[in-house]
Amino acid sequence: MSRVRDVAGLEPDLRAAVRGDVEFDSGTRAAYATDSSNYRQIPIGVVFPASAEDVAAALRVCARHDVPVLGRGAGTSLAGQTCNEAVVFDFSRHMNRILEIDPLARTARVQPGVVLDDLRAAAGQYGLTFGPDPATHAWCTLGGMIGNNSCGTHALYAGKTVDNVLRLRVACYGGAEFEFGAYDEAAYAALVRSGAPEAGPLGSLREIGRRHADLIRERYPDIPRRVSGYNLDQLLPEQPTHVARLLVGTESTCALVTEAVLVLAPSPAARRLVLLAYPSVFDAADAVPSILATELPHPLLGLEGFDVTLVRQMRARELNAAHLPLLPGLEQALEADSGGWLLAEVGGADEGEADAAAHALIDALPPEVGRRLLTAPEEQRGAWAIRESGLGATALREDGGHNVEGWEDGAVPPERLGAYLRAITELWHEYGYSGAWYGHFGQGCVHTRNNFDLHTPEGLRAYRAYVERAADLVVSLGGSLSGEHGDGQARGELLERMYGPELVDAFRQVKAVFDPRGRMNPGKVVDPYRLDRNLRYGPGYRPSRLGESLFALAEDGGSLQHAAERCVGVGRCRRDDTGVMCPSYRATRDERHSTRGRAKLLVELFQGEATSATWRNQDVREALDLCLACKGCAVDCPTHVDMATYKAEFLAHFYRRRLRPRAMYVLALTPWLLRLGARVPRLANAATGGGPLGVLGRRAVGVTTRREAPVIAARTWRRRRSGAATAAPTVVLWPDTFTDAYRPELGEAWQHIFESVGERVAVPTDWACCGRPLYDAGMLTLARRTLRGLLDVLQPFIDQRIPVVVPEPSCLAAFRDELPGLLADDPRAKILAELARSPAEHLLTLAPDALDALAARSGAAVRPQVLLHPHCHARAVGATDADRLLLERLGYRVEILDAGCCGLAGSFGFDAGHEELSRTIGTEHWLAGIVARTDAHDDDCRLMIDGFSCATQYRQLARPSSTAPRPQTLAELIGRT
Known part of the structure; x- marks a missing residue:
């Protein structure tokens, strides 16, 4: 904090110097205080440069104020290299353009904020790819990969990032800009003659390489995954001095990359994946050398591995568990609690060549090795999803505590991998640690997370002793402290054990060439902080004193603080390509609007240093304001952060004994207003419609006038149903607020469908009412009362355990999620949550002949393709698969769309302050994705949109698109409306 007080004038000077964004507010600083590692340091502020000129200008300003700086991409570093008490340069918001792809030269020129998968997609048009691909490939940036020297699954085929860099444009502290590549003697002489600015640093680096050449040859391990330390091997005098590759992996301790020229590798047109099962992970490791030595028609693309412990953790977290049956020998391994798998990927120019490579590999295996060949792309993706689940699956322990990094990245020669794993496992036993093994077995680099105790002084002493012994072990085996994640603070202190003091001093000399004042990411790699300082959950960590939560939060001990700490910074909420989370981040590109950013702000709230420790915290309120409560994170986040629930909980405390904005009252109390409006629907529709009265009224209460208000039906579903009760019912069809008031014909259609198959x-x-709109406003006290009223009305059916079908997906989610979460003390809540079903889920419980009869009565034998857009809340509570299964049972061909959240999200898009963002999400992301998929199908293709919000958003946004088809509900597709 003192550093921030010492930099008066820095923020306005930066704002005057750059075209990009400059954010020094407490909310931004809180969101950037951590990365994916164990470390936490509150930054001075964040710069989002728009160009290389911005970077240089900002570095000049920072030098005038003598403040440290660091560069950051997606912020997923695992060794603490992207958090510091410094000015952070985030390149991901603006400097994210692919500048050029040269398919003949097989190169790409990119800005540092380009996401890896975006480059891979662009290069894929030419049959090329960028080879290194860490598990975060869908959101990590090229600048971050260069800073870390990232590797990934296919480094076996294409090498590390350092092997795929040709040239770098960089800016140094003080603003000096250089463009570096490789220089032989003639090139160096030409630089000197021309007076090029690169000549000075190059001369100094050549001298460092000459002085330390013998030690570099002696101490640098000749292994595929040497990532630790600076790349001094690029300075050896017998080869061209490759300054660009020297800078790869320096973690912004020397310079900031502003542009890169990268090597692209041919991407095999056809791929096959061979899954191999072994009695233990040690046996799997022992098999690696023989697999690497197998002669194949095409080089092995990847060789990954993991153990049965990871599989158990995936099952416990319900993380990609549906793919686990692909693994050969799964049940035997689970029963024996011992097993290991290898995933061997081969490829070829065509299907025949890929098949030949796969069978050559299989034929070379010992007969006792279990194996399974995957040829279908969807099965291969599923198997890779198992491997990529490692970080998320291992993050949390069964008791809710954290497994953490600390020794998760060692690499050894592949032929010594089995010995390494056995020795580390013995160390675990000695220190009382445990973990799962997963990673890049083919290159001798294996990851894990362990149950280290970082909270107590005794635990820290044990942790330090353990990692020092582990470091000595890996060095004794000819390995590297880091095989992928870099050194940062976690391993910087240990580098002398690997390289000795002379080479570590050479690192210091290299840093001084670029950063003589030592202001580039200080305390990382060179002259590092101690590895047991600046810990996020160290002895200085503070448990919350802000009171109990209103939600049960049963898996988190009733603590919102503990629940928010589920976020370990994986960063999947920053991806654009698949899933739902996080729609607001996809539109704003603001870290505070990602699930991760919001979780970090909540965690910082409870610490009270970067932002105030109070329920009246405005930073958290602003970050949560644009959360759509879509529940996408509850499914997509690998640690199941549920920001919709956290938002409701926080707002309940934030507004306790305070007035809310008018729009919040109006939108949250929609069920009650509709109950009144249904009695005088013509007057109610006039009061909310597009006429002068409606416009004036909506403006007065903060509801948008840019949208049409939904029209209340002349007679609600309940009013149409007044009369005698059904005798001995077999199913309850619940008239939820939205179906009851806006779509009563849909409720009647479902009743007709159920009765047609013999249901009473x-x-x-x-x-x-389930109170669905109340949660978004944090009106949890009223929600509890409302839910108790719901239980009272449904009491007779609860007592008889009669299924309750809820047509509206958002209301079904409230039955299953918010109801038991808020009324954990009422046993009826748990029972009703278990009884609640979607229409499709209930129909699938019926006898096969009933569904056969339904299919026969509802249309032709051959049915068209259906593109099914899942409501976010239906997806969150697992109801989407039932829609697909039912439609397939009735003869439809079904594709579940992956277009993300519609952006309306119930009341969110009707708030005048949110309408523009809602429209942006709906138009640029959601609708564009739907139209692209519908355009790819024939005219007879059907679009299914069942949720009321999604249907409303589609109706209001799709009008300008002549290609957008009319959406249908599931009831319409069944053919009974």
């Missing part, structure tokens, strides 16, 4: 349907006419 009860439709309760007593008013009650």
Whole structure:
């Protein structure tokens, strides 16, 4: 904090110097205080440069103020290299353009904020790819990969990042800019003659290489995954001095990269994946050398591995568990609690060549090795998803505590991998640690997370002793402290054990060439902080004193603080290509609007250093304001962060004994307003419509006038159903608020469908509500009362355990999620949550002949393709698969769309302050994705959109698109409306 007080004038000077964004507010600083590592350091502020000129200008300003700086991409570093008490340069917001792809030269010129998968997609048009691909490939940036010297699965085929860099443009502290590549004697002489600015640093680096050449040859391990330390091997005098490759892996301790020319590798057109099962992970490791030595028609693309412990953790976290049956010998391994798998990927120019490579590999295996060949792309993706789940699956322990990094990145020669794993496992036993093994077995680099105790002084002493012994072990085996994740603070202190003091001093000399004042990411790699300082959850960590949560948060001990700490910074909420989370981040590109950023702000709230420790915290309120409560994170986040619940919990405390904005009251109390409006629907529709009265009224309460208000039906579903109760019902069809008031014909259609298959349907006419809109406003006290009223109305059916079908997906989610979460003390809540079903889920429980009869009565034998857009809340509570299965059972061909959140999100898009963002999400992301998929199918293709919010958003946004088809509900597709 003192450093921030010493830099008066820095922020306005930066704002005057750059075209990009400069953010020094407490919320931004809190969101950037951590990365994916164990470390936490609050930055001075964050610069989001728009160009290389911005970077140089900002570095000049920082030098005038003598403040440290660091560069950051996606912020997923695992060794603490992207957090510091410094000015952070985040390149991902603006400097994210692919500048050029040269398919003949097989190169790409990119800015540092380009996401890896974006480059791979662009290069893929030419049959090329960027080879290194860490598990974060869908959101990590090229600048971050260069800073870390990232590797990934296919480094076996294409090498590390350092092997794929040709030239770098960089800016140094003080603003000097250089463009570096490789220089032989003639090139160096030409630089000197021309007076090029690169000549000075190059001369100094050549001299460092000459002085230390013998030690470099002696101490640098000749292994595929040597990532630790600076790349002094690029300075050896017998070869061209490759300054660009020297700078790879320096973790912004020397310079900031502003542009890179990268090597692209041919991407095999056809791939096959061979899954291999072994009695233990040690046996799997022992098999690696023989697999690497197998002669194949095409080089092996990847050889990954993991153990049965990881599989168990995936099952416990429900993380990609559906793919686990692909693994050969799965049940035997689980029963024996011992097993290991290798994933060997081969490829070829065509299907025949890929098949030949796969069978050559299989034929060379000993007969006792279990194996399975995957040829279908979807099965291969599923198997890779198992491997990529490693970080998320191992993050949390069964008791809710954290497994953490600290010794997760050692690399040894592949022929010594089995010995390494056995020796480290013995160390675990000695220190009482445990973990799962997973990683890049083919290159001798294996990851893990362990149950280290970082909270107590005794635990820290044990941790330090353990990592020192582990470091000595890996060095004794000819390995590297880091095989992928870099040194940062976690391993910087240990580098002398690997290289000796002379080479570590050479690192210091290299840094001084570029950063003589020592202001580039100080305390990382060179002259590092101690590895047991600046810990996020160290002895200085503070448990919350802000009171109990209103939600049960049963898996987190009733603590919102503990729940927010589920976020370990993986960063999947920053991806654009698949899933739902995080729609607001996809539109704003602001870290505070990602699930990770919001979780970090909540965690910082409870620490009270970067932002105030109070429920009245405005930083957290602003970050949560644009959360759509779509529940996408509850499914997509590998640690199941549930920001919708956290938002409701926080707002309940934030507004306790305070007035809310008018729009919040109006939108949250929609069920009650609709109950009144249904009695005088013409007047109610006039009061909310597009006429003068409606416009004036909506403006007065902060509801947008850019959208049409939904129209209340002339007679609600409940009013149409008034009369005698159904005798001995077999199913309850719940008239949720949205179906009841806006779409009563849909409720009647479902009743007709159920009765047509022999069900006796009860439709309760007593008013009650799940309170769905209340959660977004944090009105949890009223929500509890409302839910108790719901339980009272449904009490007779709960007592008889009669299934309750809820047509509206968002209301079904409230039955299953918020109901038991808020009323954990009422046993009826748990029972009703278990009884609640979607229409498709209930129909699938019926006898096969009933579904056969339904199929026969509802249309032709051959049915068209259906593109199914899942409601976010239906997806969150697992109801989407039932829609797909039912439609397939009725003869449809179904594709579940992956277009993300619609952006309306119930009341969110009707708030005047949110309408523009809602429209952006809906138009640029969601609707564009739907139209692209529908355009790819024939005219008879059907689009299914069942949720009320999604259907409303589609109707209001799709009008300008002549290609957008009319959406249908599931009931319409069944053919009974």
